[in-house]
Amino acid sequence: MRLRATAALSHPGRKRRHNEDAYVVQPPLFAVADGMGGAKAGEVASSLAAAALQESGGSADWSGEARVVALIEEANRRVFRRATEDRDASGMGTTMTVALVEDDRIAIGHVGDSRAYLIRDGHLEQLTDDHSLVAELVRSGKLTPEEAETHPQRSVITRAVGTEPDVDVDTFSIAGAEGDVFLICSDGLTDMVHERTILAAVEQHRANLDEAAKALVNAANRGGGEDNITVIFFELSSEEPAEETEETVVTESPVGDEDTLDESHAQPVATVEEPKRRGRTLPILTALALLMIIAAAVLWLLDHL
């Protein structure tokens, strides 16, 4: 599985002066962080968390869900440390929803109410469960999903990155399929735009995810734009890119371990040999065909003389 396309867009919305959302698009790593806290602390929290991912995202000590957890834990350490050192940043925190694409598995980890969705076969599926007051009330049957949509405390989250020395991360993995589109977004989108509209916009702009991201941000602003809006898309493809098939030919060529040829020598030899062989075979076949025609003609002549 490889990535066919990615897109990302963040907008402050119509009511907020600052954008306290941050995002990471560093394939195969993707994340949205929605910061909270007084003054500019929300911006500090989400950007510290995003930087933690960008800086430690390349490390391959772990894989899959364990790596996603390690990344969010590192973000938690950095945000919490700053919040304890800096009086202005006291109590700040951030949501964090992270996706890591590895072969055909997509590991997802999250804390808070930024969501991950999967668009597959014309359906939109919410993959993450919000860590929010209203989501918990819905899960325990005390609130209907419809009541939750308009609840005055719907932006209250029950878990955050950076507010405690340790963080509890929810993780799971999805088996990717050809054409899967993953959407990670902040609540500035999902509070303003119904899931039906999200799906319709994605389907309409399926061929251009940058356009799909613009359409979602526009829809959130039309719906009121009461919060910062952040949208990330990535699309999976099972097709191998053309360059990679050539590389496969090279690695499959029988080069023994004791062979002293280095890769820079092996590559042109392998790629040049193929057309040469084809070029030689064709004239030989043509010559053989000509010889057979001549032989047949000679035999026919001998027979009829």
Ligand code: MN
């Ligand atoms: Mn928000």
